[in-house]
Every structure is written in C-alpha cells, then in structure tokens.
Amino acid sequence: MADLFAYTDGACSGNPGPGGWGVLLRAMDGARVVKERELSGGEAETTNNRMELLAAIHALEALKTPSSITIVTDSAYVKNGVTGWIHGWKKNGWRTAAKKPVKNAELWQRLDAARARHDVTWEWVKGHAGHPENERADELARAGMKPFKPDRPKPAPGQV
Amino acid sequence: MSPDKATLAAYAARLDEYVRLMDGQSDGPALAAFIGGLQGGAHVLDLGCGPGWAAERMAAAGLTVEATDASPEMVAVAARRKGVTARVATFDDIAGTDIYDGIWAHFSLLHAPRADMSRHLATLRRALKPGGLIHIGMKTGTGEHRDDLGRFYTYYTVDELHGLLTAAGFVPFSSRTGRDKGLAGRPEDWIEIAAHG
Numbered sequence: 613m614a615d616l617f618a619y620t621d622g623a624c625s626g627n628p629g630p631g632g633w634g635v636l637l638r639a640m641d642g643a644r645v646v647k648e649r650e651l652s653g654g655e656a657e658t659t660n661n662r663m664e665l666l667a668a669i670h671a672l673e674a675l676k677t678p679s680s681i682t683i684v685t686d687s688a689y690v691k692n693g694v695t696g697w698i699h700g701w702k703k704n705g706w707r708t709a710a711k712k713p714v715k716n717a718e719l720w721q722r723l724d725a726a727r728a729r730h731d732v733t734w735e736w737v738k739g740h741a742g743h744p745e746n747e748r749a750d751e752l753a754r755a756g757m758k759p760f761k762p763d764r765p766k767p768a769p770g771q772v
Numbered sequence: 773m774s775p776d777k778a779t780l781a782a783y784a785a786r787l788d789e790y791v792r793l794m795d796g797q798s799d800g801p802a803l804a805a806f807i808g809g810l811q812g813g814a815h816v817l818d819l820g821c822g823p824g825w826a827a828e829r830m831a832a833a834g835l836t837v838e839a840t841d842a843s844p845e846m847v848a849v850a851a852r853r854k855g856v857t858a859r860v861a862t863f864d865d866i867a868g869t870d871i872y873d874g875i876w877a878h879f880s881l882l883h884a885p886r887a888d889m890s891r892h893l894a895t896l897r898r899a900l901k902p903g904g905l906i907h908i909g910m911k912t913g914t915g916e917h918r919d920d921l922g923r924f925y926t927y928y929t930v931d932e933l934h935g936l937l938t939a940a941g942f943v944p945f946s947s948r949t950g951r952d953k954g955l956a957g958r959p960e961d962w963i964e965i966a967a968h969g
Contacts, residue, residue: 653948670948673801759934759947 614639614646616681618671620690621739621749622663623757630760631658633667634752636745637674649674650748652756663753664690665719672726680731686739686746694723695734775842775862776924779883783822784845786921790955791823791849799829802948802964806876806907807833809966814873817899819866820880824850824858830876831855840866841880863892870901879909879962886916886926893940900969906942908933912949912961919956930963942967 617638624631632654639647651670655663664687671683685691698720700709706717714720737743740750783790803826810816812834818827821839823846830837831854839850840861850858863884875896884892900906913927928936930949937944944967951961 649951651948651950653946655947656943656945670801674950756947756949759930759944 614641616640616675616679617684617745618668618681619684619743619745619749620664620667620671621686621746621753622660622665622667623750623753624658624660624663625757625761628657628659630757630762631655631660631663632753632755632757632760633663633670634749634754634756635667635671635674636748636752637671638745650752652752654756654758654760656760661687661689662716662719665716665723667749667753668694669719669723669726672723672730672732675730678729678731680733682733682735684735684737684743684745686737688736690723691734691736693720694727698724776883778918778922779924780843782921782923783843786955787823787845787849793955794823794825797825802878802907802909802966803829803876805946805966806830806874806905807835809905810835810874815871816874816876817866817872819863819875819877819896820883821850821856821858822846822880824853824856826876826878827856827858828853835874838872863888863895866892866895866899869898871899872904873901874905875900875907877906877908878964879911881908882910882925882927883923884926885924886928889926889928889936890940893936893942897941897969902969904969906967906969907964908937908967909962909964912963920958921956923956933963933965937965937967942969 619636622633635651637649638645668683668690701714706714737746814835816830816835816837818837818839821827821841824839827837827839837856839856839858841847842862844860847858847860911927916926918924934944944965946966949963951959953959
C-alpha cells in the first residue's frame with residue numbers, strides 16, 4: 613500500500629495581485645515514487661494566503677476515494693489555521709477572537725469540507741530551503757500565475 | 773464548417789462507455805465554481821453537452837439550462853436528464869446577443885479546427901451577457917490531430933488560449949491545469965479557464 617503525499621505551494625505577484633497555486637501529488641512505496649501527478653492554477657486578482665489555501669484544497673479535491681495523505685506546505689497560515697484556529701472559528705460562527713469575520717472564510721470552509729473525507733496529516737516545511745518537492749510545487753504555482761501576469765514592461769526608448 | 777463526421781461517429785460508437793465514464797467522475801471544482809458564480813434561475817448554455825452530466829447538476833442547482841451538442845446520440849441521452857432542455861446544434865448554430873448569464877464549454881471547443889476558434893469565441897462573447905461567466909475546458913499542447921478513436925482535436929498552449937479569450941473580449945480570472953486519462957485511455961494535459969464577458 614503506497615503512502616500519499618501532496619506538496620502544495622502558492623505564489624502571488626503583489627498582494628493582492630495575480631497569483632497561482634501548485635500541487636505535486638505523489639504515491640510513494642518507501643523511497644520509490646509509484647505515481648506522480650501535478651496540478652496548477654491561477655487567478656487574476658488574489659492573495660498569497662488564498663493561493664496557499666487553494667493549493668491544499670485542490671490537492672484534497674483531486675483524491676477520488678477517501679485516502680490517508682500527508683500534505684506538505686510551506687505556509688504557516690494554512691498549517692496553523694487548519695490544525696488550530698479553525699476549531700475556534702467554527703465554534704464562533706466564523707468570527708475571530710476579536711469578533712471580526714474570518715478572512716477567506718469560504719476557502720477555509722471548502723478546505724474543511726475537503727479534508728473531512730480524508731485522513732490528513734499536515735506538515736510544514738520552510739519554503740525555498742532546498743526541498744526539491746517544495747521547489748517543484750513553487751514552479752507549478754508560478755506556472756499557474758503566469759497567464760495572469762501582465763506582459764513585462766516594454767524597454768524604454770533607446771534601450772532596444 | 774460542419775462538424776467532423778469521424779468525431780461524431782467515434783462518440784456514437786462508444787456512447788454507453790462515454791456515458792458511464794462521465795457519470796462516474798466526480799463533479800470537480802470547476803463545475804461547483806461555475807454554479808456558485810451564478811444566481812438561481814440564471815440562463816445557461818451547456819455548449820457541447822455530451823450526455824448531459826453537467827447540465828443535470830446545473831438544473832438541480834436551480835439554473836435554467838439549454839444544452840446543445842452536434843451529436844444526436846449525445847443529445848438524446850442529455851434530453852432525458854431531469855430539468856434539461858437539449859437540442860442538436862453545431863458551434864455555428866449558436867446565435868444571438870446578450871442571451872446567457874453563463875456558458876459552460878467543457879472540453880467541446882477542442883473539436884473545432886483552429887481556424888474557426890476565433891469565430892466561435894466571438895459568437896460566444898456576443899451571446900454572453902456583459903459581465904456573464906464563461907468556463908472553457910481544453911486539452912493543452914500543439915497542433916491538430918486525431919486520437920486513437922478517430923476523434924479530431926485541436927491543442928492549444930496555455931498562453932495561446934488566454935490570448936484567444938482576451939482577444940475575443942473575455943477577461944480570464946481563474947484557471948486550473950492538470951493531467952488525466954480520457955476515453956482514449958492516455959493521460960493528457962488539460963486546462964480549465966473561467967472568464968467574465
């Protein structure tokens with residue numbers, strides 16, 4: 613029986629601004645990669661936190677049958693939210709301790725619904741710290757963002 | 773341009789298998805986002821509806837669905853779905869201005885030749901109300917070719933597709949890519965793009 617891992621990452625150019633998310637899904641038998649799948653996407657106007665959340669959401673929504681999976685994210689926001697804060701938010705009707713509406717509540721609710729079907733272990737890794745799988749997820753997130761990024765500024769006259 | 777006969781024949785020959793494949797898949801986040809982005813009672817065109825699995829979900833969610841497909845066999849299956857009005861129509865049979873609140877073109881326009889794509893998108897832009905929602909699913913790659921079942925496909929790169937949509941007057945705001953097996957059994961890259969009119 614293979615072990616499932618999802619490496620997820622978000623990217624954003626400006627906050628808010630165009631953004632992307634990426635997922636590297638892997639089925640592992642020990643150190644051997646049995647199966648691999650990549651997902652990515654992007655949005656025209658979003659935030660880094662929303663992209664980190666959507667990466668985890670899409671990883672879970674891509675699983676057809678209830679599964680046991682480890683989600684590896686470099687987002688402390690996602691990791692702390694889903695393993696801690698969310699319990700309080702659910703009790704408080706999606707308000708923070710300061711009684712303010714929870715930001716990105718609809719995405720947290722979607723993540724909560726998606727994970728309910730599965731047995732999820734959440735793992736945080738430091739981003740851009742040489743984890744090849746995290747780097748790949750970052751590349752996918754950037755690829756997802758690319759179509760929504762305005763063209764590079766044209767060189768000024770005389771610089772061509 | 774009339775629809776490709778070999779493509780229609782391939783779908784007709786594998787109708788039951790295709791219906792099972794489509795009914796067996798989970799809804800996917802794109803359909804949920806499309807339905808969620810529209811008000812109850814919104815007028816929706818399901819362009820290239822196939823056996824009508826998506827049209828049925830939209831109707832169940834309270835949308836008014838008009839489903840079209842070039843394959844009479846597919847339309848016959850779709851028309852049996854609860855709440856779904858389905859008719860045989862090619863991409864060139866779509867006409868009118870400011871008719872639809874939403875257009876769902878899920879892996880259907882990929883059967884049109886590349887030379888016709890701009891024209892089809894212009895037609896859809898006209899038919900969609902200003903600010904309306906369009907979803908397009910396509911296989912990504914380059915060139916035009918037939919798959920192992922004889923179906924004709926045009927492949928676009930991600931950038932090319934975004935460019936075509938933008939040129940037609942759509943504003944893409946969300947996209948998703950991945951790789952999956954379809955009816956022909958080979959994994960292929962795909963993209964889904966959501967845009968406003």
